[in-house]
Amino acid sequence: MGLPETTLYASNYNKDVEIESEMVRQMDNVVQEYTFEEDEMITSALGLNSGLKMKGAIPFKEFKKTLSTCRDFRGFYNPKDGDIYVTNTFTVRGTHSQVAARMANYHYKCRNPAFGVMKEQEANSAEYLDIPNSHSAVYKNDYAFPSPLADREVIVKIVWKRLGEKSIMVAYHPLTSHPLVENKDGKSMIRGSLHSAMLVSQLDNGTSVVNMDFHINFGGNLPTAVINGFIIPNFNRIASHYQAFFAYSLPLESMTKTDGKLLGELLINQIKQARKKGGWTKRADLGKVGVDEFLYISVAMRKLLPLHPWFRALLHEISLNKVKVAGTVRTALSDLKDHDSVNLANCLSTIVLSNTEATAAVDHWIAQNAALEEFEKKNEWMRPFFAEVAQYNLKTSNLGLRLRVFGGALLSMIDLVTDIYMTVQFFNTDEQEQYGRINAWLISLTIFIQILASYGQNHRKLSYFFQDSVAIMIGFKPTLDAYRVGSGAEKEEHQIISPLHEMTLYILVCFARSHKSELVSLLLVLEHRAIFPL
Structure with missing residues (x-):
């Protein structure tokens, strides 16, 4: 990682801080005078979320909670008139005015390199037409739609207003026209409308909740391919970038456990993005490039590296995800070198x-190496950070999750096949049909119990229930559970217990099922005790 890069990025960050500090001063100390029209815009923004309950709106199925700080992310589309409704709620660190200022700086002209390319691309399609005062601006944005559709444009007036001691509303109200626009370049554009509201509310623990609601119409109905291939990916990207912008800007001294988990997610995303730039043969080197990008983009990591230079080598080696022989590192934290980092990384792998759980693996890893315990005392974010990285390695390791899943699938299905085979053998053997019936009854009972448990877990989403039922019928359910736990799947909203607890429950059922043969054997011994004397 070159020194010029880190110096440039630090300089850009300091400029961002200066701009945001002035915005905070304006929000906290300068008295703002609002016109009747501007107050109406704020009132309209407050009621925007009711649009999500409209009749005829179809929910987007491909929306996902982008990062762990995301509380809610939903989208709806009304095919009748082309209205698009999106709501996104997430938490970030900082006071309400600090968060509002940082959001505004991101939207205006952020200098964080994580979004530099994106903002340069947007600079050609977006411009501020007018800034009437310190609490409002007029903004125009162009959208390049795939051919043969015409491109779109929207013009909005942005107004922010403090609603209380710990909340600020930013309203985006659509304008039908503006003197500085009207196709000044002669390009044919369809004018759409954007009505948006961003409410920032400060909590007592120094964290703020951001609720963003959008109502967009790009000038009528849109093809399904445009919705799925353009609209949904765009909103996913915007939602994740907002949250990442805050996380990358966090200073080291204020990092918490929650921040550590979020930074771990961002590191994995950076590695994934870097690896898309080359083929499989370049996977290892590109993974290291992703690590370096993460280290010099993050404000906290830029400060950490001069204090602990070995940290870079540790992440490099962990990104390789290779299982090698490694022992306990007994070197003190102050004396750690790059070769110690390699041993630590191999030990974690x-x-x-x-x-089967990344958290347990990281707990073991830290307890086994005294230097890591000492490092954690000064950096509480460390454990959840490495838990995210370990979870990714567990999911992608050829000898980890895949081996467990395929091995479990084989053993599970063999168990069911042998049960069925023995049942058929009993039925085909004279005077042993009753044991075949007992075996068949026990198999049916365990399958029924598993299906009943699956219904209790997934009855609010029947597609999950039917998927699990098929897996149960073919003896594949334990494997499916192992995959979900190993890949880091979390409890869905419709479920009662987590995937880990569900897997534990099915392990108990399978344990009971595996002992039915002993029961049948015991019955045989009792009936033929003359042949098998005790």
């Missing part, structure tokens, strides 16, 4: 291989 080996421990991850022998665990």
Whole structure:
């Protein structure tokens, strides 16, 4: 990682801080005078969320909670008139005015390199037409739609207003025209409308909740391919970038456990993005490039590296996700070198291989190496950060999750096949049909119990229930559970217990099922005790 890069990025960050500090001063200390029209815009923004309950709106199925700080992310489309409704709620660190200022700076002209390319691309399609005062602006944005559709444009007036001691509303109100627009370049554009509201509310723990609601119409109905291939990916990208912008800007001294988890997610995303730039043969080197990008983009990591230079080598080696022989590192934290980092990384990869949960693997790893325990005392974000990285390695390791899943699938299906085979053998053997019936009854009972448990877990989403039922019928359910736990799947909203607890429940059922043969054997011994004397 070159020194010029880190110096440039630090300089840009300091400029961002200066701009945001002035915005905070304006919000906190300068008295703002609002016109009747501007107050109406704020009132309209407050009621925007009711649009999500409109009749005829179809929910977007491909929306996902982008990062762990995301509380809610939903989208709806009304095919009748082309209205698009999106709501996104997430938490960020900072006071309400600090968060509002940082959101505004991101939207205006952020200098964080994580979004530099994106903002340069947007600079050609977006411009501020007018800034009437310190609490409002007029903004125009162009949208390039795929051919043969015509491009779109929207013009909005942005107004912010403090609603209370700990909340600020930013309203985006559509304008039908503006003197500085009207196709000044002669390009044919369809004018749409954007009505948006951003409410920032400060909590007592120094964290703020951001609720963003959008109502967009790009000038009528849109093809399904445009919705799925353009609209949904765009909103996913915007939602994740807003949250990442805040996380990358966090200073090291204020990092918490929650921040550590979020930074771990961003590191994995950076590695994934870097690896898309080349083929499989370049996977290892590109993974290291992703690590370096993460280290010099993050404000916290830029400060950490001069204090602990070995940290870069540790992340490099962990990104390779290779299982090698490694022992405990007994070197003190102050004396750690790059070769110690390699041993620490190999140690983590080996421990991850022998665990089904990344958190347990990281707990073991830290407890085994005193230097890591000492590092955690000064950096509480460390454990959840590496838990995210270990979870990714567990999911992608050829010897980890895949080995467990395929091995479990084989053993599970063999168990069911042998049960069925023995049942058929009993029925085909004279005077042993009753044991075949007992075996068949026990198999049916365990399958019924598993299906009943699956219904209790997934009855609010029948597609999950039917998927699990098929897996149960073919003996594949334990494998499916192992995959969900190993890949880091979390409890869905419709479920009662987590995937880990569900897997534990089915392990108990399978344990009971595996002992039915002993029951049948015991019955045989009792009936033929003359042949098998006790």
